[in-house]
Amino acid sequence: MTKVKYEFGSYDKFGNLNGAYVVGVILFILISSFIFSLAIFKIYYLQELNFKILFSSIISEIKNIYFISKVSGFIEVVKTYILHISLGFIFTFLYIKTIISKKIEQRKLANFGLENYYLKKKLKDGYIYEVVAGETMEYDKFLKQFENMTQRNKMGSCEIKRYNKLGVMVRFKNPTPSIEEIKGLSPKDYxxxxxxxxxxxxxxxxxxxxxxxxxxxxxxxxxxxxxxxxxxxxxxxxxxxxxxxxxxxxxxxxxxxxxxxxxxxxxxxxxxxxxxxxxxxxxxxxxxxxxxxxxxxxxxxxxxxxxxxxxxxxxxxxxxxxxxxxxxxxxxxxxxxxxxxxxxxxxxxxxxxxxxxxxxxxxxxxxxxxxxxxxxxxxxxxxxxxxxxxxxxxxxxxxxxxxxxxxxxxxxxxxxxxxxxxxxxxxxxxxxxxxxxxxxxxxxxxxxxxxxxxxxxxxxxxxxxxxxxxxxxxxxxxxxxxxxxxxxxxxxxxxx
The missing domain is CATH 3.40.50.300 (P-loop containing nucleotide triphosphate hydrolases)
Known part of the structure; x- marks a missing residue:
């Protein structure tokens, strides 16, 4: 896959993190969400937001984790901090799910000749796609190929609009009601x-x-x-x-x-x-x-x-x-x-x-x-x-x-x-x-x-x-x- 040189060289041309960096981000999310959950619980017990006390409390908890692991082993650490660890894994799971859905969407686009687009953002009722860095915007081609993709994958009726200069917004909607679906309704009621x-x-x-x-x-x-x-x-x-x-x-x-x-x-x-x-x-x-x-x-x-x-x-x-x-x-x-x-x-x-x-x-x-x-x-x-x-x-x-x-x-x-x-x-x-x-x-x-x-x-x-x-x-x-x-x-x- 052709790489685009970003400041830290950590992204591919679709804006996705490369291999080793993904692992690093996952570990970062796991650890930071664990610490964040500790902080939230400490604030709740202290009933006030005092950063000095909060910081010293978290340091104490980290020392306590180290002490428990030395004395009773890793299993005991998991038992003691199960709630905080669970929250960390939930945030990590959501991040991994986002990465996988982007990869799946990218594969769909590539299968229908739209490899120069990537999923920028998932909406509640659709997607925002953007042109890959260095590629040109071919809006007519996108309309034609995306219509084929929606029909093949039975994605339903959709509305497509240009989004900024290099993007496309796709929103899925219910089809126009059929005659049977509105049969019996009277105009006077509307x-x-x-x-x-x-x-x-x-x-x-x-x-x-x-x-x-x-x-x-x-x-x-x-x-x-x-x-x-x-x-x-x-x-x-x-x-x-x-x-x-x-x-x-x-x-x-x-x-x-x-x-x-x-x-x-x-x-x-x-x-x-x-x-x-x-x-x-x-x-x-x-x-x-x-x-x-x-x-x-x-x-x-x-x-x-x-x-x-x-x-x-x-x-x-x-x-x-x-x-x-x-x-x-x-x-x-x-x-x-x-x-x-x-x-x-x-x-x-x-x-x-x-x-x-x-x-x-x-x-x-x-x-x-x-x-x-x-x-x-x-x-x-x-x-x-x-x-x-x-x-x-x-x-x-x-x-x-x-x-x-x-x-x-x-x-x-x-x-x-x-x-x-x-x-x-x-x-x-x-x-x-x-x-x-x-x-x-x-x-x-x-x-x-x-x-x-x-x-x-x-x-x-x-x-x-x-x-x-x-x-x-x-x-x-x-x-x-x-x-x-x-x-x-x-x-x-x-x-x-």
Whole structure:
């Protein structure tokens, strides 16, 4: 084994003591722990910490040990000091156990081509490995080889992260709960005020941990991605369940469904039941969608003026939710007439603008799509780059997977998106990642929803009125398609 020259030449390249030095350390631990236990007992009997008396007492004990061994032999010394000797052997055993476990771990690493790493520290739920002195850090190789090692040795699910400049931290955790493990659980039992309930992930100690994100820290853009049948609709129901539970924070909720209106019908019925004047649905009418988007664009600009005038950074209440169910049906549309083309271009322009500029205005933009690449979805790079919160369900193509989430985080978590079951997903929130499974939410969950249809805040409405009027005055309406007069006379568009 190649040696690295340390100050005393006593360590090999893996940071382990060499032969004769190990024996020396063992003897040192045995003797020092014996003396330490003598000192502890002396302090207990003396009932005070007096170093001069303590030192002379220990010297007396050592002389006594020598006297007993001369008169009665070594066996009598063992009998007399059995407790102290036992403590010494316990500490020595623990040290030897640590050395052996490090050697075993080193052999495992070497067997899987990771001989340039060594076990630096054992954690309660994992390990910290570090690159051998003089070797280079090959993180990608570590991820690949360590995944093989965990599978071969049945080490369970793990999370891998870089640790300092030359280290890797591996933590073992319970796998994402299976459908059977969460069967029978109801989302309503996991609702929390001010939070969005995402589902369950495997914990480092607990078998399952409920995963939440606060509504105030929820990014303004949110994508549900994955092939048909992967659980996007169920996840959407999951999200809406939390939003309806926190309906007092909702300024309005817009559901845009260009797949025949089947998905939006329950929410239309919900508005009829509770008459909140906050829930709006739009289906298969591009001109009406354009008018709605103009109103949202005006609200976005007016809210920005409100924030500037009140010296605030962002809205932490009165959220405007916009759900685009299968956004490709809206964006990837071939217009047949001049007016249709104009409306389609304006729809794209406003949607892109909302994703780019509404972060501080209290907007929460959700969309579902099967593919995240621009070809076939109509999703521009601007929309993609401004989509902060991404949920990826089962997806078969590598291109589709890595257009949403980079390869490295998936390898760090040991996740294969192609093998996801129904309801399992990987969530990316900026630089954080979670592997979660949602609870089953039936399509008729709306019937169990109860909404406190509280009126909008009059003070806020009156404050906003000025900024909306200013924005409407300067807004570039298109005469002949949707004029300022049309906007002002239609109660569905006029916020006052």
């Amino acid at each position: 609702m929390k005020k001010g939070y969005l309930f995402l589902g369950f992930e495997g914990g480092f100690k607990e078998k399952r941990v409920a995963k939440y994100i606060s509504l105030s820290s929820l990014p303004h853009s949110f994508a549900l991605l994955g092939t048909s049948g992967g659980g996007k609709s169920n996840t959407l129901n999951h999200v809406l369940f939390s939003i309806f539970y926190n309906f007092d924070t909702v300024y309005e909720l817009n559901f845009i469904d260009f797949k025949g209106g089947v998905e939006s019908q329950p929410y239309e019925n919900l508005e009829k039941r509770f008459k909140t004047n906050k829930i709006f649905t739009y289906t298969d009418n591009r001109k009406e969608l354009y008018k709605k988007l103009v109103r949202l664009d005006i609200m976005n600009k007016a809210r920005q003026k409100f924030l500037k005038a009140h010296n605030k950074k962002k809205f932490t209440n009165y959220y405007i939710y916009v759900f685009f169910d299968e956004i490709a049906e809206i964006l990837d549309y071939k217009a047949n007439t001049k007016e249709e083309k104009f409306i389609q271009d304006k729809i794209k322009e406003i949607i892109e603008s909302l994703f780019r500029t509404s972060r501080s205005s209290g907007f929460k933009l959700f969309y579902a799509t099967q593919i995240f690449t621009s070809v076939g979805s109509g999703i521009t790079n601007s929309i993609k780059n401004n989509t902060i919160f991404r949920i990826l369900h089962k997806t078969e193509s590598d291109e589709g997977i890595h257009s949403v989430i980079d390869k490295e985080p998936l390898e760090e978590m040991g996740i294969n998106v192609k093998e996801f079951g129904v309801g399992e997903m990987i969530i990316k929130n900026e630089s954080e990642y979670y592997n979660v499974r949602t609870l089953y939410v039936p399509d008729n969950f709306i019937k169990d929803i109860k909404i406190n249809s509280k009126k909008k805040n009059e003070k806020f409405e009156n404050d906003m009125k000025k900024y909306i009027e200013e924005t409407v005055k300067d807004y570039p309406f298109e005469e002949g398609v949707f004029s300022k007069e049309d906007y002002l006379k239609n109660k569905n568009y006029n916020l006052q």
